[in-house]
Amino acid sequence: MAVTTEDQQHGLTAHSHGAGAPVTSRADHFTSFDVNAFEVPGGREEIWRFTPMKRLANLHNGAEATGTATVEVTAAEGVAVETAARGDERLGTAGTPGDRVAAQAWSSFTEATVVTLPGDAKSEPTTITVTGPGAGQVAYGHLHVHAKPFAEGVVVIDHRGSGAYADNVEFVVGDGAHLTVVAIQDWADDAVHVSAHHAKLGRDATFKHTVVTLGGDVVRLTPVVTYTGRGGDAELLGLYFADAGQHLEHRTFVDHAVSNCRSNVVYKGALQGEDAHTVWIGDVLIRAAAEGTETFELNRNLVLTDGARADSVPNLEIETGEIEGAGHASATGRFDDEQLFYLQARGIPEEQARRLVVRGFFHEILLKIGVPEVRERLEAAIEAELEAVGA
Amino acid sequence: MATLEIKDLHVSVNTEDGAKEILKGVDLTIKAGETHAIMGPNGSGKSTLSYAIAGHPKYEITSGSVLLDGEDVLEMTVDERARAGLFLAMQYPVEVPGVSMSNFLRTAATAVRGEAPKLRHWVKEVKEAMSDLDIDPAFAERSVNEGFSGGEKKRHEILQLGLLKPKIAILDETDSGLDVDALRVVSEGVNRYKGSSEVGVMLITHYTRILKYISPDFVHVFAAGRIAESGGPELADKLEAEGYVKYIGKQEAASIG
Ligand SMILES: Nc1ncnc2c1ncn2[C@@H]1O[C@H](COP(=O)(O)OP(=O)(O)OP(=O)(O)O)[C@@H](O)[C@H]1O
């Protein structure tokens, strides 16, 4: 068994929290489809303590839907797209809401969208565009993506527009299937998005899940991965860029309850501007039965200006000694002046040098996304973020 | 004809215990075509001198001046200095993850030359320059200096010297960490550039061994933040034999073995 940890802390406003076992075990985390089973959170609760509750448009406090989000699917050949009513037995099979907003979304959505990738076949990328209900409006939604056994394909979920939106997104990855997902949060400045992703991986399934969060006033995303058979392999990647006033929160949870599965979590974020705030919570639970687990998680934050704050909390809980390897690392640093100096000493103007360094910082994630169209768009989006402040 | 004039340069570094003066009045003039070896014991301030000239933000110039062809270098930003024709091959080159060597080199060449080099010529130029320094072409796709060995980093510094073609080159312990073969390859790289241009070179070193490959016109002994003695190549021979004892009051060799 190999357990490695690495914690570094730089920068006055960077906060790296003690790693190791959380106060309460992740195994005891409460889940329910019933919104009333959850108390209305006040903000002091462990899972809400970083979230600015006042800016949630009451999604946590019974806000009624006043509008709808538009869901458009550009499906690849062979990929089935349906709408499903509440009660459809496929819905809710990938996971159970783990907080009040997810449970609220579950009980409030009007119509779910179900996307099915054909089994034993390779399909071209499918894009699901979700447009918010509009400024001042509230909407709930539900997406269900099913990759049948030995399916191979890519699903891009593109969020844009205004308003408050809470949803559950399910990924059922069948035995031997390879599903790549890219979820882009490119919201308008006012948007509030609270989203629970539930992935259930079959035997020998691989799941590559990339989250890219750029826009929105508050975005809180909770990807959860569970395994139902041996050989499951989950790669959770994240890239976020917070500007002044934005709160971008990502809470990953990988639940290793089955033996011989793998997980790798890599989230990287950049922050710039007054009160830009990012939160990354990385929970990994290796249950007693999960022998031969291999897991690693990493979060890196690049603080580009004063007044920004990055919280980073890796939690690795291990209930068995028989693991392949487990580790985590978390680091939050100021912009590296030595890198800047080196590039400038070669004649590269400061602005351009900064951009090179930030692009370089995200490069690893962009490379791993593996969907060329998406990568180009993201490179352009990062460029735009950097230009916005003249960094 | 480029000239770098350093006059009565005083430099401090900010430490936790306040500012600490490291350079205590350095005077030195380097003209095009000349090679000046700066030799001194550990901690004497050689790197501080090179960083101060290049404009590293950690070092504060408290008095004195640095002029390049009469222009005030100290008024320039780091990148302006480089574009004005100054080049510093660093003792410890910096790793820049995620930025490929080829992207970096092209961006730097574009900045220094004032226009993007024509792609076709550029590819050929880089390829040849790499091969001259025995650098595997695969390095072009690796991140700048990331995971490079000490010797590989130094080769890439000299690669940049050849591609960026400065008027004045400061080579800070380019010889350190090099084995015999690498020292030869790197020295040949420096000599090739010297032969093709009228560059003025400040060759900083602790040991005399690189001077067997790159012959200096002048040798300066650097001790306690200033030039303690200047002379011709014969001064290096003296240091080789006697070490730095005369300058620092204790034995520190300038030769190996
Ligand atoms: N950032 C810094 N903080 C504190 N002290 C510093 C700093 N930079 C340099 N110094 C000190 O200044 C002095 C000169 O350092 P410098 O690196 O210029 O020496 P050097 O002659 O290049 O030595 P070497 O032969 O080891 O490369 C040393 O005493 C060093 O500890």
Ligand SMILES: [Mg+2]
């Ligand atoms: Mg030095």
